[in-house]
Every structure is written in C-alpha cells, then in structure tokens.
Amino acid sequence: MAKETGRKLIAQHKKARHDYHILDTYECGLVLTGTEVKSLRQGRASLVDGFVQIENHEAWLYNVHVPEYTQGTWTNHSARRKRKLLMHRLEIDKLESKANESGHTVVPLALYFKDGRAKVEIALAKGKKEFDKRQTLREKQDTRETNRAVAAVRRQQRGQ
Incomplete structure (x- = not known):
C-alpha cells in the first residue's frame, strides 16, 4: 500500500469565516485514540461548536464532534471529549497572550489529514457585529x- 500524501479534508467550519474576523491561523497536530482516527478516515466530524482553550500552557480543543467508530467495541471514544493540540511552546504562548485580549477567541477552521497525519487548522479570531x-x-x-x-x-x- 502506497503512503498517503497531500491534504484530505475531513470537516470544515464554513460559518466561522462569516461570524469572525480571522486574524491569524495555525496548523496543529491532534492527540487522538485509534477509534477516533478510524472514524475520521470515514470522513465523519463536525467543527460547528468547537473552540480552543489554553490551560497550563497546553492547547485543548473542545466540543468537536467525532462520532463513535461503528465497528468499535468497548474501546470506543466519547464523541465530544477534549483533545490535546500539538503546537510549539512559543506558538501556544503567543496564542494565549492574544486570546486573552477582549473580544478575541480561538476557533477551529478545518480538520484534515496531511500526509497521513490528522491536523486541525485553528484561527485567532475576533467576533463580528x-x-x-x-x-x-x-x-x-x-x-x-x-x-x-x-x-x-x-x-x-x-x-x-
């Protein structure tokens, strides 16, 4: 089997660009369980209610819906669990300082596979009136x- 290359889009939050002014974007890796990866490979996920929070200098992705894997057993994951984002320390610190400003938030824009690895594109955004x-x-x-x-x-x- 050939190695997967390129970018394969899984889910996109189209309304985010309508609801927010996008100030800066970042590409992050995700810490996932096996059944989450299998569910994502089936192309099933929703970013609609998702947001990012930084706790103890770690970035966490909340409320992203990855449905349970259909062939999964008792090892299946919960659909809306918080997931750790893999970012460089400097990026996290920079994002945290900007996100703490009034009216700023961090939202996921896209979830995709890049060269076989699950990635999420997040954005520092300011809400539109x-x-x-x-x-x-x-x-x-x-x-x-x-x-x-x-x-x-x-x-x-x-x-x-």
Whole structure:
C-alpha cells in the first residue's frame, strides 16, 4: 500500500469565516485514540461548536464532534471529549497572550489529514457585529454582480 500524501479534508467550519474576523491561523497536530482516527478516515466530524482553550500552557480543543467508530467495541471514544493540540511552546504562548485580549477567541477552521497525519487548522479570531456580517454579504453580492456584468459584456463582444 502506497503512503498517503497531500491534504484530505475531513470537516470544515464554513460559518466561522462569516461570524469572525480571522486574524491569524495555525496548523496543529491532534492527540487522538485509534477509534477516533478510524472514524475520521470515514470522513465523519463536525467543527460547528468547537473552540480552543489554553490551560497550563497546553492547547485543548473542545466540543468537536467525532462520532463513535461503528465497528468499535468497548474501546470506543466519547464523541465530544477534549483533545490535546500539538503546537510549539512559543506558538501556544503567543496564542494565549492574544486570546486573552477582549473580544478575541480561538476557533477551529478545518480538520484534515496531511500526509497521513490528522491536523486541525485553528484561527485567532475576533467576533463580528451584525452590521459587519451584513456588510460582508453586501460586498460579496456586489462583486458577484460585477463579475456577471463583465462576463455578459465579454460574451456579447465575442458574439459580434
């Protein structure tokens, strides 16, 4: 069997980019049990309620739902247990100091396999206000409309 290479996405938290201003991103390893890895290889996980907290200079991932492995026995894991993140000490210290600022939080953005190892992409984020969310949607719609108009003009010019 060939060694797995590249990045295979398992789960993504799409709404995080809508709800937060992403300030900085980090790639971390995860401490997992065997049944968790098997469940992730089946492509089953949810990052929706997940968040990161730093306790005793260690980063922990909370509320990420990795369902129990279907063929697992009594050795199965609990679905929402806290999982340790593997990061460099300097990264953890830097993240902790920034996360303690008012309005900042650390959220998971994506869970994936990179060269056969489970990784999670976390982000230092600042919560958006309601008007910021509406502004972002409006900008997205405006760019979409201008792109459509430009494409229509180009099609029209090619037709002549």
